[in-house]
Amino acid sequence: MNFEFATAGRIVFGMGTVKDVGRMAASMGRRALLVTGAATERTAPLLASLTPHGIQAIRFAVPHEPSIETVERGVALARMEGCDMVIGFGGGSPLDAGKAIAAMLSNPGEVLDYLEIIGKGRALSQAPLPFIAIPTTAGTGAEVTRNAVLSSPIHRMKVSLRSPLMLPRLVVVDPELTLSVPPAVTAATGLDALTQVIEPFLSNAANPITDGFCREGMARTARSLRKAFADGSDAAAREDMAMTSLLGGLALANAKLGAVHGFAGTLGGMFEAPHGAVCAALLPHAMSVNVKALLTRDPSNPVLARHDEVARILTGKAGATAVDGVAWIRELCADLRVPGLAAYGLRSDHFETVIAKAAGASSMKGNPILLNAKEMAEILSRAL
Structure with a gap:
């Protein structure tokens, strides 16, 4: 058994914790x-926390995927303003943008010098500038990942800037910030979160530490995602x-993902679609096709039993199988x-291009x- 586990320098979780960011960030910088x-007005409680500690914020909005x-x-902008730290506040897009900006501020050359694939x-x-991640949606987990997903319109692809050095110095997860997230965004981000506790559990790099995280995350999603979608003010569901x-x-930062994210990065670069x-x-569909492929070509693979375990956790039924989980x-x-x-x-005539690009994706x-x-x-066809 060989694996590595690494994460952010400090993780703070809880309702109202954004109000303490200024105190925690005071030793990292002043600008x-x-x-x-896009919704910069949501930063009010953060700004109120920074000001008493002498930290000035220079805003940089990322309204779309970076x-x-x-x-x-x-x-x-950061160089012009003499910034000595970076704070990412929002969904996966500003968090990934912030990670990449912090990295490039301390490393020579251009972004393309460090991007994979393209x-x-x-x-x-060099270590990035101190970076603080504060998510305001519940989905990407970008606050504790060691990569930043960036799009390249010229290549029609989304690829990663990736390094263990990119793990944030401080992560503050305040579920209170997600209470105003609308239902459609709650659904998309919540299903991304579910995918990211299923795929690492089924991946070829699963390990005992990440397995525990995944089991806990699946159980919380099963009991709370529908509730958060139906009633955004449900604090317990939002916390879950x-x-x-x-x-x-x-x-995902310490195991791997799978076919869903392998396709998602490619599709996100080709089409305007929420991740x-x-x-x-x-x-x-990826789960169903994977089970069929494993039964056909590798029937002794222990991950088949893991598909059944996913089903038991999600459905709450002791006798559930992979088919039940997919349903x-x-x-x-x-x-x-x-x-x-x-x-x-997406149309069927796109499949060949999508498959060719996705086959080389790290996920x-x-x-x-x-x-x-x-x-x-077959996965793409079923997902149409």
Whole structure:
């Protein structure tokens, strides 16, 4: 048994904890580039926390999923303003943008020098500027991951800037910040969180530490995602989903993902589609095709029993099997009104390109069995 576990320097979780960020950040710097989503008014409690501790915030909004150009603009602004720390506040987009900006502020060269697949894939040589991650949605787990997903419109791909050095110095998860998230976003981010506690559990790099996180996250999602979707003010449900998101980030950063995320990165680069909704549309079909492939080509693989365990956790039934788990997820997606991938423009004539790009994705390498082109096409076809 060989594995490594690494995470953020400090994780603080709980309702109202955003009010303590200023005190915790005071030793890290005095001028922070505050990377946010489009709704910058939500930063009011954070700003109120920073000011008494002499920390000035220079705002940088990331209203869409970050691109290479987004990071370049953020780096330029931070340098012009003399920023000595970076705070990411929002969903996965501002958190990933903040991680990448903090990394590029202390490392030479261009973003493409360090990107995988489309870039040179160089390793970061210097630790990023101090970075604080504060998620306001419950889904990506980006607050505790060691990579930043960036889009390249020229390549029509989303790829990662990745390094163990990119783990945040401080993570503050305040479920109170998610109470105002609308139902559609709650559904997409929540299903992303669910995917990120299922795929590492089924991946070829699962380990005892991440297994525990995944089991806990699946159980919390099973009891709370529908509640959070139906009533956003349900504090207990919001707390469960914020914890699941955190657990998923811890798991994927230290195990691997699988076919769902292998496809999702590619599809997100080709189509305007929310990452969580793409994961939701793919998840039950990827699980079903994986089970069939394992039974056909590797029937002694212990991950088959893990598919049954996923089903037992999600359904709460002791005798549940993988088929029951897939049915439960499909029903959940229907209840949360998740559309198929055709809603975002995917057609069967795109499959060849999507499969070719997804086959090289880092997440695909974590899938419990190497899927062939026919099996990958079956997943896409079912997810339409």
